[in-house]
Amino acid sequence: MVGHPQLTTFVDLAFAAPVRAFGFSATDVGDYAESLSLSVTTLRGGKATEVPSEQIVPGDIVTLSPGDLVPADGIVIASRAGRVNEALLTGEPYPVEKRCGNVASPEAAEASNAVFRGAVAQTGEAVMLVAGTGRSTVFGTAAAALALVERYGPPGIR
Numbered sequence: 392m393v394g395h396p397q398l399t400t401f402v403d404l405a406f407a408a409p410v411r412a413f414g415f416s417a418t419d420v421g422d423y424a425e426s427l428s429l430s431v432t433t434l435r436g437g438k439a440t441e442v443p444s445e446q447i448v449p450g451d452i453v454t455l456s457p458g459d460l461v462p463a464d465g466i467v468i469a470s471r472a473g474r475v476n477e478a479l480l481t482g483e484p485y486p487v488e489k490r491c492g493n494v495a496s497p498e499a500a501e502a503s504n505a506v507f508r509g510a511v512a513q514t515g516e517a518v519m520l521v522a523g524t525g526r527s528t529v530f531g532t533a534a535a536a537l538a539l540v541e542r543y544g545p546p547g548i549r
Contacts (some may be wrong), residue, residue: 397499399453415542419445423532429443429444429460430442430444431443431459431462431529433447433449433451433452434452434454434485436453436530438522439454444460444462447463447524448524449522449523449527450520450521451520454518455475455512455516455517455518455519456457457500457515458511458512458516459512460510460511460513461475461509461510461512461518463508463509463521463523463524464505464522464523464527464529465505465519465523466519466522466530467489467503467504467505467506467518467522468517468518469491469517470490470516470518471515472515473488473490473514475487475489475506475512475513475517476510476511476513477507477510479509479530480509480510480516481508486513486514488503489505489506489517490503491504492546493502496530502520507528507530508523508528508529509528509530520545540545
């Protein structure tokens, strides 16, 4: 990652090193991401439709209920006591409340109005507007960055 030493250091310290310490690789992370391809309920044409999660696109409206895997990154547009477990992304062991509205912090981990691919809905219900899918998600970006670090990073990481 020529020209982005801070990004390389961030990825190494925040994601690559801990993942590698547990013996995982970019392939393992990619395999996990692929395992998230379940069906989701989305509103299309004014009616609820069950579709495979890999077929959702930005702009889709997706409903989340307890036990659902969040299939994409999105903005919460409605919530009734919605809480999600983001431990895979943030390390936070407790479910985080999600609600619609503005957020003061630009940090993704503090975005109470956003949900991220790979999180698990725990309680309540929420409705999200899909903003990013696949590699255009926080999880997808981290997996891609890990793959670059494994390929071009220092020998201790490769």
